[in-house]
Amino acid sequence: MTNTLNTDLGNAPVTVIGLGLMGKALAAAFVKAGHPTTVWNRTPGKADELIAQGAVLAPSAADALRASSLVVVCLTDAAAVRQTLGPHRADLAGRTLVNLTSGTSDEARELSAWTGDYLDGAIMAIPDVIGHPEAFLLFSGSPEAFEQHRDSLNRLGTATFFGADPGLASLYDVALLGIMWGTLNAFLHGAALLGAAKVDASTFAPFANQWVASVTGFISAYADQIDRGAYPAEDAALETHLATMKYLVRESAAAGIDTDWPARIQALTERAINAGQAGTSYASLIEVFRGKA
Numbered sequence: 560m561t562n563t564l565n566t567d568l569g570n571a572p573v574t575v576i577g578l579g580l581m582g583k584a585l586a587a588a589f590v591k592a593g594h595p596t597t598v599w600n601r602t603p604g605k606a607d608e609l610i611a612q613g614a615v616l617a618p619s620a621a622d623a624l625r626a627s628s629l630v631v632v633c634l635t636d637a638a639a640v641r642q643t644l645g646p647h648r649a650d651l652a653g654r655t656l657v658n659l660t661s662g663t664s665d666e667a668r669e670l671s672a673w674t675g676d677y678l679d680g681a682i683m684a685i686p687d688v689i690g691h692p693e694a695f696l697l698f699s700g701s702p703e704a705f706e707q708h709r710d711s712l713n714r715l716g717t718a719t720f721f722g723a724d725p726g727l728a729s730l731y732d733v734a735l736l737g738i739m740w741g742t743l744n745a746f747l748h749g750a751a752l753l754g755a756a757k758v759d760a761s762t763f764a765p766f767a768n769q770w771v772a773s774v775t776g777f778i779s780a781y782a783d784q785i786d787r788g789a790y791p792a793e794d795a796a797l798e799t800h801l802a803t804m805k806y807l808v809r810e811s812a813a814a815g816i817d818t819d820w821p822a823r824i825q826a827l828t829e830r831a832i833n834a835g836q837a838g839t840s841y842a843s844l845i846e847v848f849r850g851k852a
């Protein structure tokens with residue numbers, strides 16, 4: 560991660576290609592911040608609101624691309640980016656392409672070969688939050704491009720740069736989304752379990768949130784253990800966790816709700832214990848995820 564000197568001090572012209580739910584929010588944030596904003600979308604009609612706010616609709620993707628030295632693209636996937644911008648690659652020379660389309664790290668590295676001034680980005684926010692500091696956006700790729708356009712990118716939220724490997728932003732993206740899905744699955748499973756005992760999800764939610772806040776403390780402590788490669792059971796041993804996991808599986812079965820989620824957690828833990836990690840901390844499960852246990 561880096562904080563670099565920024566040379567983009569004005570409201571530089573920007574192009575936004577792709578006006579889906581997210582693309583519209585990105586373009587609106589640029590318009591609101593005073594950037595001359597050119598937009599384009601495959602299906603016509605999606606730019607009407609933005610035009611009313613001050614954006615300019617380009618007649619084609621090629622025209623949109625040529626209108627600004629900062630070009631932001633936000634489409635469904637990398638295939639759509641290739642299809643839309645591939646024929647106009649030559650026009651990217653001298654421009655910065657910021658790809659905010661979700662994808663894999665390999666796709667990001669492949670697209671970065673299109674231009675030296677490539678930034679791959681991941682948006683950790685929903686459209687409503689774009690333009691506010693709570694939206695966090697992750698970037699990797701050309702350090703010079705990030706340096707040059709940092710102010711503009713910060714119009715969209717809080718921009719963080721992870722370095723020259725264009726694939727890193729995508730990797731952070733999926734790793735963070737995995738945390739979201741894991742947490743939400745655990746909440747939904749818990750809500751189903753308590754629901755079977757006639758407890759509303761809304762009654763359960765504040766306790767879930769309080770516990771998630773405690774878990775963030777565990778993450779920091781375990782990150783330190785992972786980086787040191789040592790997993791002393793300073794809080795609880797893996798075998799203690801396993802014993803309690805079995806209650807979650809049993810309670811789920813007794814309540815007639817799906818046991819797949821807790822059974823998988825139990826199975827992962829049993830693999831670590833079978834590999835000799837019974838007395839280590841929960842962080843030692845990393846060896847299972849690394850494929851070593």
Ligand SMILES: NC(=O)c1ccc[n+]([C@@H]2O[C@H](COP(=O)([O-])OP(=O)(O)OC[C@H]3O[C@@H](n4cnc5c(N)ncnc54)[C@H](OP(=O)(O)O)[C@@H]3O)[C@@H](O)[C@H]2O)c1
Binds near residue numbers: 635683
């Ligand atoms: N929405 C979110 O909360 C959110 C959050 C973080 C990241 N993202 C990422 O942002 C990207 C866009 O998401 P979204 O929610 O805006 O999706 P969306 O509303 O479905 O919009 C998709 C956009 O891609 C365009 N598109 C799809 N295929 C195309 C093609 N072959 N050629 C040209 N344009 C094409 C669509 O154009 P048409 O209008 O012509 O169909 C539309 O502008 C995705 O990669 C998503 O993962 C979204």
